[in-house]
Amino acid sequence: MGLGWGENGGDVKIDGFVESLTTIPFPDGFIIKFLGDKDTFVHNYKVSADVAALLTEEEQKALNHFCICRCNNFIKVYEGSAGSITRLEILNILRGGRLDDSLVDTLLDLVRENQRASSSIKFGVVPVWFSHQIHVLKPDYQELHDIYIKRLVDEGCTNLLVPIVQGDHWHLLEFDVENDIARHYDSLKERSGHWDPVLNIVKAFNYIKAGFNENQLRSVFDPIKVPCEEQKGSYDCGIYVYQFVQAITEGRDVLHVTPEEHNTWVVRAKLAAYLLIEGRKRKKEVGKLDDDDVEM
Structure with missing residues (x-):
């Protein structure tokens, strides 16, 4: 033994x-x-x-x-x-x-499966690997779009949820692609290094919006920091990303995703x-x- x-x-x-x-x-x-x-x-x-x-x-x-x-x-x-x-x-x-990458992907896909068909907003969840690929030295935005984004847009998803993990911390971006709005959700108060991966992913979506033409590139998406419930444990960030996605897809407030007594x-x-x-x-x-x- x-x-x-x-x-x-x-x-x-x-x-x-x-x-x-x-x-x-x-x-x-x-x-x-x-x-x-x-x-x-x-x-x-x-x-x-x-x-x-x-x-x-x-x-x-x-x-x-x-x-x-x-x-x-x-x-x-x-x-x-x-x-x-x-x-x-x-x-x-x-x-x-x-929570590791595969577990978060599986949890978020479960939320996607359970979202209400009657909702006027159709949410798509981008796999975690997308955010990892964005952080390479010279990401190929066209290729990343074709692999991770195009299918969701073709399926009619109007809002894309992008989980981010870097430096062992999970947080979340939401892109309302029809209204050119980006929202950022984080269960920790802003800390050094957390904002850089957000800007990298926003840059990728700006390239997508410009049709991958640098001459047409502009800052379409300017991420809004959404007030969120703060995590209760040191390693709870992945669980809170899951709960934020649940709340967002159900139209609930992300400032109160768990009862106070929990x-x-x-x-x-x-x-x-x-x-x-x-x-x-x-x-x-x-x-x-x-x-x-x-x-x-």
């Missing part, structure tokens, strides 16, 4: 997932053990009574089952068109870890429970329930 994450910190790599517990807050005494060839793990994470009191009965049942279940990391908890979420990633959400652990527990419950529903619909999926 090999020790993975433990009370003294340290790194573990499973399927490319690397995290150091020495910089992440976690409950006292948390430990995880990987068994055999590390495909399977057990852990002693428990949802606290204070957190459980703010969960629904269904959420409690899903998380209680997860916490006592021997987990095979290759079993998918949730599968969507943009990617899948494993049990190790659910544990990472619960214990306060940072601390970071409640926010994370509710997200993890939602993914477990939604994932089970989807697997049941296609007849692919795993033997140890909880009965709901």
Whole structure:
């Protein structure tokens, strides 16, 4: 039985997932053990009574089952068109870890799938990789448009949501392409370095608006800083981007995306429970329930 994450910190790599517990807050005494060839793990994470009191009965049942279940990391908890979420990633959400690119892409695609068909605004979510490509020395705006943007516009999306991550911080840009408006959403007060990637992406959209003709280039999009709810935990920025996208697509205020009484652990527990419950529903619909999926 090999020790993975433990009370003294340290790194573990499973399927490319690397995290150091020495910089992440976690409950006292948390430990995880990987068994055999590390495909399977057990852990002693428990949802606290204070957190459980703010969960629904269904959420409690899903998380209680997860916490006592021997987990095979290759079993998918949730599968969507943009990617899948494993049990190790659910544990990472619960214990306060940072969300990686693929997890954020999958979460935002889930929001996109659930947006109201009756809405007069059709939102499109741009994959995270777009923002990474923008930050190379000489980005090819035409190519990036053709790969990431054109399909969404052709589908009739009027507002494009662009998640940004640089320096381990997630934030969000929204482009209203019909009205030439850009809005910026950030769960942290402005910090050094956060604005540079915003301007780089705005520049890309200005090039797109100019038809990639430098002679026609002008500052069409001037990003507006939208007041947002501030994140409650050090590594919650990815979760807040997900919640901002939910609020934006539902026409809600981004200044109040979580109830005041919900601390970071409640926010994370509710997200993890939602993914477990939604994932089970989807697997049941296609007849692919795993033997140890909880009965709901």
